[in-house]
Amino acid sequence: MMPPSPPGGVRVPFGIPPAQTDAASPADPNGHTVPVASSAGAHPSADHPAKENREVTPEELRAAIDEVLARLDRDLVGLVPVKSRVRDIASLLVVDRLRRAQGLSADPPSLHMSFTGNPGTGKTTVALRMAEILHRLGYSRKGHLVVATRDDLVGQYIGHTAPKTKDVLKRAMGGVLFIDEAYYLYRPENERDYGAEAIEILLQVMEDNRDDLVVILAGYADRMERFFASNPGIKSRIAHHIDFPDYTPDELMQIADLMLEKMMYRFSPAAREAFARYLQRRMRQPHFANARSVRNALDRMRLRQATRLTAQPGTPSREELMMIEAADVLASRVFTTSPTDVEAT
Amino acid sequence: MHLTQGTFSYLPPLSDDEIAAQIRYALDRSWAVSIEYTDDPHPRNVYWEMWGLPMFDLKDPAAVLQELNRCRAEHGDCYIRINAYDRSKGRQTTALSFIVNRPLVEPGFRVERTEFADRQVKYTLHAYATDKPAGQRYGPAGS
Numbered sequence: 002m003m004p005p006s007p008p009g010g011v012r013v014p015f016g017i018p019p020a021q022t023d024a025a026s027p028a029d030p031n032g033h034t035v036p037v038a039s040s041a042g043a044h045p046s047a048d049h050p051a052k053e054n055r056e057v058t059p060e061e062l063r064a065a066i067d068e069v070l071a072r073l074d075r076d077l078v079g080l081v082p083v084k085s086r087v088r089d090i091a092s093l094l095v096v097d098r099l100r101r102a103q104g105l106s107a108d109p110p111s112l113h114m115s116f117t118g119n120p121g122t123g124k125t126t127v128a129l130r131m132a133e134i135l136h137r138l139g140y141s142r143k144g145h146l147v148v149a150t151r152d153d154l155v156g157q158y159i160g161h162t163a164p165k166t167k168d169v170l171k172r173a174m175g176g177v178l179f180i181d182e183a184y185y186l187y188r189p190e191n192e193r194d195y196g197a198e199a200i201e202i203l204l205q206v207m208e209d210n211r212d213d214l215v216v217i218l219a220g221y222a223d224r225m226e227r228f229f230a231s232n233p234g235i236k237s238r239i240a241h242h243i244d245f246p247d248y249t250p251d252e253l254m255q256i257a258d259l260m261l262e263k264m265m266y267r268f269s270p271a272a273r274e275a276f277a278r279y280l281q282r283r284m285r286q287p288h289f290a291n292a293r294s295v296r297n298a299l300d301r302m303r304l305r306q307a308t309r310l311t312a313q314p315g316t317p318s319r320e321e322l323m324m325i326e327a328a329d330v331l332a333s334r335v336f337t338t339s340p341t342d343v344e345a346t
Numbered sequence: 347m348h349l350t351q352g353t354f355s356y357l358p359p360l361s362d363d364e365i366a367a368q369i370r371y372a373l374d375r376s377w378a379v380s381i382e383y384t385d386d387p388h389p390r391n392v393y394w395e396m397w398g399l400p401m402f403d404l405k406d407p408a409a410v411l412q413e414l415n416r417c418r419a420e421h422g423d424c425y426i427r428i429n430a431y432d433r434s435k436g437r438q439t440t441a442l443s444f445i446v447n448r449p450l451v452e453p454g455f456r457v458e459r460t461e462f463a464d465r466q467v468k469y470t471l472h473a474y475a476t477d478k479p480a481g482q483r484y485g486p487a488g489s
Contacts, residue, residue: 143405168401171413175406213408 062095065137073130077123078259079252086243087131094138111240112140112215113207115183115229117222118245121291124219125179127245132177135215145176151185154199162195166202174213183218184228200232207238248291250280257295261325266303271327282335298333305329347454349387352427352443362411365428365446369407372430377441378402379410380431381417383424385483387452387473397421400431414446423449423484449475449484 070088077084090112097110112135116124129146136144149169156162170178180186186203188194207216218225218235222244229236248256254277261267268276279298283289306329310317354360360368372379380400384391397417401410410428417426426447432439453474460468475483 142408145405164398171401171409172403172405174404174409174412210408210412213406 059095059099062098062138066091066095066134069130069134069137073127077126078255079248080123080127080245083123083127083243083245086241087127087134090131090241091134091138094135094140098138109140109212111211111238113211113239114215114217114241114243115225115239116217116219116243116245117225118219119221119247119291121293121295122245122247123292124245125181127243128177128179128217128219131217132215135177141176141215143175145173146179147173147176148179148181149173150181151196154180154186154203155195157195159195162198163202166199170202170206170210170214174210177215177217179217179219182220184220184224187228187232189231200235204234204238207235250277250284253280253284253291253295256292257299260296260299264299264303265323266299266325267323269324269326272325272330275327275330279330279333279335286335301333302329305332347452349425349445349448349452351387351389352445354444359448360444360446365414366407366411368442368444369410369428369430372442373404373407375430375432375441376434377430377432379404380429381410381413381426382429383417383421383426383447385424385449385480386476387425387455388471388476394425394427397426400429418447422447425449451484 070084070091073084073087093110097107100107114131116128118124125148132141132144132146135141147169153169154162154166156165180203186196186200188196203216206214216239218239220228254273257276257280258268276298280295283294283298288294302325306325309326309329310321350356354368369379378400381397382394383397384394398413401413404410414426414428424447425445427443427445429440430442432441455471455473458470458472460470462468
């Protein structure tokens with residue numbers, strides 16, 4: 002739920018650019034001319050409250066964007082190419098805002114994106130940050146993220162799909178629509194599948210409502226590539242293709258440390274070394290899902306730690322409650338089964 | 347005759363920007379917004395047609411404006427209103443309701459007097475538009 006805020010009190014640190022204030026302008030059948038401010042900050046007057054039309058200084062823009070990017074750097078381990086792409090896009094938007102303030106008009110940049118990468122590489126997290134960046138820069142009015150999968154978009158019988166898709170799109174307006182595993186929308190093996198209808202509506206909205214929402218498609222690289230190949234209309238409407246690389250073992254270790262720190266746990270030195278070996282083995286096994294597998298592994302180690310602590314006599318000390326010992330790590334089935342076996346427990 | 351029903355009826359017709367601002371106010375309070383239309387302007391007519399289902403979980407007025415424009419394209423010759431429904435605190439309440447579209451010509455109402463026992467008179471309102479069958483009351487859209 003949105004907390005109540007005053008009318009028009011969208012928390013944008015600086016003015017909404019003219020292209021964005023057009024909640025109504027494109028198709029007004031009554032022929033009303035909609036009074037849209039001519040350019041952001043060009044004519045600050047008593048009629049236009051400061052929050053709508055304040056002069057945007059480069060410093061303000063840069064400060065706002067730097068803060069978000071710094072958080073991105075801090076919270077996400079690795080992902081260097083992703084971060085630099087996000088930085089590029091942010092810079093483009095900053096420059097676009099500055100250009101517009103100078104009266105240098107250009108079409109608002111197309112912001113639809115596709116995130117490709119293996120599971121657990123941080124696609125959703127980056128999408129959340131992206132929504133925040135777009136909101137900070139005034140390219141997204143609300144900056145919320147609506148996550149949708151095939152189930153949310155595609156209906157089960159004729160006439161069911163369009164209202165469903167439109168409903169999701171409407172909820173995402175003013176924010177970012179994140180479609181996870183987008184390739185499931187298109188099922189070439191079933192010609193009566195309603196996914197194509199959803200794609201069609203999606204395409205139309207991506208084109209017509211570019212000011213209202215940003216669409217991010219996400220999924221595994223190879224399947225996304227096939228999806229784009231069979232739906233060229235979508236590929237051409239997506240300006241930014243960002244590839245999420247897998248994490249290296251070192252990065253996964255850092256992620257594990259970060260996660261444990263958040264949960265107020267700690268590795269003992271032996272456990273840390275054991276966990277590094279665990280990662281080596283786990284990464285070679287099937288269904289390895291990067292950071293998600295690390296999280297699951299940590300959760301299972303917490304279980305083992307709890308069992309160990311309840312089994313031992315006396316009340317465990319604060320230190321003991323926080324410490325994950327090597328035994329908790331080494332009890333994993335990853336160490337007892339051959340690397341080709343199924344999902345570790 | 348300018349039909350005055352609902353909030354803001356004493357004001358000149360709202361522009362789309364102003365409508366969007368009102369919708370934003372409603373959405374910021376988590377009110378569900380719905381669109382309804384009718385060609386029976388009688389004030390006691392509570393049965394307006396629904397334009398789709400009420401829209402829940404919206405964040406931005408652009409979605410409502412889009413629906414409104416679709417409704418205008420189809421029923422531009424009707425009265426269209428926007429309702430905002432407040433479901434907080436278990437209230438079953440329309441918190442905000444205002445007309446956003448009206449026919450080009452609004453013929454208005456006449457007073458009808460019905461006499462009955464002891465020279466008493468009952469007064470009632472009759473909308474001229476409703477003399478015609480539904481669907482033909484305000485001419486085709488845009489005419």
